[in-house]
Amino acid sequence: NRQFVGRTEVLEELQGKLFDGDEFQKVALAGLGGIGKTQIAMQIAFWVKQHKPDYSVFWLPALSNASIDQACAEFMARHGGQHGNSTSPRESFGQYLSLPGIGKWLLIVDNADDMDLLFPPGAVAQHVHSWMPRNDQGRILFTTRSSKLAFKVISDPQYVVKISEMSPSEAKDYLRKSLYRQDSLQDDKTVVELLKNLDYLPLAIKQATAYMNENDLTIAEYLEVLQNTEDDMVELLRSEFRDDTRYMESEQCQNAVATTWVISFRQIRGIDWFAAHLLSFMACIEPKAIPQSMLPQPETRQQLTSSIGTLCSYGFLSKYAGDGMLEMHRLVHLATRTWAKSEGIMERMAQLSATHFDQIFSNGNWEDRELYRQYLPHALVIIREHEEDAPPNYPYRLIYCAARCLIYDGRFSEALKILKQSATLPEKNFHLLDMQLLLGSAYHAVGDLNRAAQLLEHVVKLQSELLPEKDERRLRSVFQLALVYRENRQREESLCLLESVLTAARRSFDEDHPLTLRVQLNLAVVYHNDDRTQEALDLIKHVVNIQQRTLSEYHLSRLASEILLAQQYLRRGEIDEGTRMLETLKVKGDAAFTSGHINRLLVDRHLAEAYLTEHRVPDAIHLLEEIMELSDETLGARKSEQLEAGWLLAETYLDCGQPGKAVELLRYLMVAWKEICALSDSEVLDCKWELARAYRANGQSNEAVQELEELVEAEEEFRPEDTLTRLLTRRALGQAYLDNGRWMEAVDTLERVAAKSARVNDPRLRLAEVYEELSIAYEASGRLDEAICIELFR
Numbered sequence: 001n002r003q004f005v006g007r008t009e010v011l012e013e014l015q016g017k018l019f020d021g022d023e024f025q026k027v028a029l030a031g032l033g034g035i036g037k038t039q040i041a042m043q044i045a046f047w048v049k050q051h052k053p054d055y056s057v058f059w060l061p062a063l064s065n066a067s068i069d070q071a072c073a074e075f076m077a078r079h080g081g082q083h084g085n086s087t088s089p090r091e092s093f094g095q096y097l098s099l100p101g102i103g104k105w106l107l108i109v110d111n112a113d114d115m116d117l118l119f120p121p122g123a124v125a126q127h128v129h130s131w132m133p134r135n136d137q138g139r140i141l142f143t144t145r146s147s148k149l150a151f152k153v154i155s156d157p158q159y160v161v162k163i164s165e166m167s168p169s170e171a172k173d174y175l176r177k178s179l180y181r182q183d184s185l186q187d188d189k190t191v192v193e194l195l196k197n198l199d200y201l202p203l204a205i206k207q208a209t210a211y212m213n214e215n216d217l218t219i220a221e222y223l224e225v226l227q228n229t230e231d232d233m234v235e236l237l238r239s240e241f242r243d244d245t246r247y248m249e250s251e252q253c254q255n256a257v258a259t260t261w262v263i264s265f266r267q268i269r270g271i272d273w274f275a276a277h278l279l280s281f282m283a284c285i286e287p288k289a290i291p292q293s294m295l296p297q298p299e300t301r302q303q304l305t306s307s308i309g310t311l312c313s314y315g316f317l318s319k320y321a322g323d324g325m326l327e328m329h330r331l332v333h334l335a336t337r338t339w340a341k342s343e344g345i346m347e348r349m350a351q352l353s354a355t356h357f358d359q360i361f362s363n364g365n366w367e368d369r370e371l372y373r374q375y376l377p378h379a380l381v382i383i384r385e386h387e388e389d390a391p392p393n394y395p396y397r398l399i400y401c402a403a404r405c406l407i408y409d410g411r412f413s414e415a416l417k418i419l420k421q422s423a424t425l426p427e428k429n430f431h432l433l434d435m436q437l438l439l440g441s442a443y444h445a446v447g448d449l450n451r452a453a454q455l456l457e458h459v460v461k462l463q464s465e466l467l468p469e470k471d472e473r474r475l476r477s478v479f480q481l482a483l484v485y486r487e488n489r490q491r492e493e494s495l496c497l498l499e500s501v502l503t504a505a506r507r508s509f510d511e512d513h514p515l516t517l518r519v520q521l522n523l524a525v526v527y528h529n530d531d532r533t534q535e536a537l538d539l540i541k542h543v544v545n546i547q548q549r550t551l552s553e554y555h556l557s558r559l560a561s562e563i564l565l566a567q568q569y570l571r572r573g574e575i576d577e578g579t580r581m582l583e584t585l586k587v588k589g590d591a592a593f594t595s596g597h598i599n600r601l602l603v604d605r606h607l608a609e610a611y612l613t614e615h616r617v618p619d620a621i622h623l624l625e626e627i628m629e630l631s632d633e634t635l636g637a638r639k640s641e642q643l644e645a646g647w648l649l650a651e652t653y654l655d656c657g658q659p660g661k662a663v664e665l666l667r668y669l670m671v672a673w674k675e676i677c678a679l680s681d682s683e684v685l686d687c688k689w690e691l692a693r694a695y696r697a698n699g700q701s702n703e704a705v706q707e708l709e710e711l712v713e714a715e716e717e718f719r720p721e722d723t724l725t726r727l728l729t730r731r732a733l734g735q736a737y738l739d740n741g742r743w744m745e746a747v748d749t750l751e752r753v754a755a756k757s758a759r760v761n762d763p764r765l766r767l768a769e770v771y772e773e774l775s776i777a778y779e780a781s782g783r784l785d786e787a788i789c790i791e792l793f794r
Helices: 008-019 037-051 065-078 089-097 147-153 168-178 182-186 188-197 202-215 219-226 230-238 262-271 273-282 301-313 330-342 346-360 366-385 396-408 412-424 430-445 449-466 472-487 491-508 514-529 533-550 556-571 575-592 598-613 617-628 632-655 659-676 681-697 701-718 724-739 743-760 767-780 784-793
Strands: 025-030 055-061 104-110 138-144 160-162
Touching (some): 008 025, 008 037, 008 160, 037 055, 065 089, 147 301, 168 182, 188 219, 202 219, 219 230, 230 330, 262 301, 262 330, 273 330, 273 346, 366 396, 366 412, 396 430, 449 472, 472 491, 472 514, 556 575, 575 598, 598 632, 617 632, 632 681, 701 724, 724 743, 767 784
Parallel strands (some): 025 138, 055 104, 104 138
8 A cells, every 4th residue: 555654653563562472472453444454454464575574474354254254265275275064164274374384474354343253142163263273373463443352352452452543744644645636735724624624534534535636626625515514524425435455345344434334333233232322322412522421321330331332442432531531533423423314313312312411401500510511512412403393392491401501601692592492482381481581681691681671571571470479480580670670770670670579589488598699689789879888788798698608618609799799898998808808709710610701700800900909010910911811702792891801901001101012902992892882972982092092101192193183073072062071182182292293283282271271170180281281382383482471470
């Protein structure tokens, strides 16, 4: 095989195990179908012919009983041997090679994949050990897809060699040797992407290059088709191609990747029905990071262990070291799905998997977060499989549980996406109301207050017709609506609803009931905004005291309450107490919340504010920079929280003499804000003001002048005449003109500011400094008399 590349370590290991000793040796090479076992065995055969000419090499394809007997009969005919009526061809073959003085030989038993073929049930006399030759002059190499079979054939486990996919460098070399259009290899990025998509499997690479060669495609063009849809990918991976290095017309040796493992699937179904059931189940979930606790459970733990072992032995599954997680090659996963569809079991398995997840998936309780975070990616795959389903097959409970978990982890946009399907439920259905309540909460979380209010008002109205006044579900809906009203600045409506829910909750539930506590916390926020700060503090302390007795220190609700208490201390000027609490909460939050969770963002931002108050500027900058490093994917709907932290960081950069960083950050923030929301006129003006300040501090006088001129023009439209803000802006423009050497414009601008500042008479205008700047402008423009007059006046 002139296209053979790499595999040096495997070849050297096989050579050592086969030939280092003088005694008879048996070695097995085990690995996934299409991984290159036959090609490696061929390389060993040619190496022996070249380096050990005293050895004869024999090849025995173990594809079926017929192929074994045919090969053995042909061998005996070529070597002048006979087998009598009492012996089979394979027995005669074994006896012949076991004869003393026959010479040195290497026998390669290729594709020894079928356990029933080599170890027929109830026929010990026909087991492979009974007819295989044994001779101190001989060596035997088995290739097999099943490591279970390998360990059964080879008594010493040290003589089983497992092979995995190619290394990236080997795969790239193999691609180069197999591809006609070598110009495609110039784009290293697409080469790497292609090989990742093909899982570095030799058969997949060979099939892809054959398709590209036949259809004159570049790698980029092939990738475009491969990544388009699952159906396109299946069609590509089903395409057969000619390969003279593989067996012809053999079911066991299909050249197409999507069908090469079908024989293994059938073998597994024949020897271990539960392993086949697991395989079908895994076709419906994510192929990576599969917890064993998530799998369907048989009657005994031993059966599960054995079935997982069967799938691992065929190379379909592998285990992560340490945590026992399972994973499947992406292409194997695709082939499994294709096989399940062809067998007519995919639809049934998809429904069974949804039912199974309904039974095992957590309701999103915070205490179960480690478990539900493991299960969640798989639940989302199952939900996507059922997107087109209608009741009663649509997995509503699973969607509800998954959405709750997503919301707990702050992944609101993803929760919205799967909850919108709940609209297909009939009106006045309790499942619909629960889903719509959750959907309203998600809309609230992403800032879509109008949709949230509209949906929650609808839920509250329907529940008032269906549920008693004190029903917890009804109270939760009213509470959620109150939160939306509060954020939408409907203060009176929010306060009224919160107080009514608290009254009902106190009558119906214990003081430590979660709803009672949440209502009190949110009432505290309303009280604080109404300057009822002592009432707010007392309520929050009351809630925190109860939660510290009843909840674990890492519980989501307790941590959220403690964050609110720390904020309250900071607002009241109790900086030491607030900082101490926030530092403790940061340690807890980093352990309890995922990166980018709203509570982690709040803790980090408020702690940074506290540090700035205490003049711990480097500590504050470090926290704020960590927030800014979070990706959009991690943040999701919490992008605005990052941008709020960004403004604080930019101001801090300016105050501590890092104007270059401030400029870069502010320019990014202006663009980012416009992408996620429509800025109000006032917010746009504030942005321009900060950016102009940064430009001046950084010595970019031209840019500062441009921003300030635009700002002055905009303020004429949006802000009243002679306000403090407008005068400060004009003064800054005059200063920028001075920086830029534009003396006449500086004089004109500062004269206006001086005249109007005298009328406004606000100490923040620093009128004396305005006159000093005007004097400088007069002198620079050659108007010395006016400059002298100002100096005399001062």
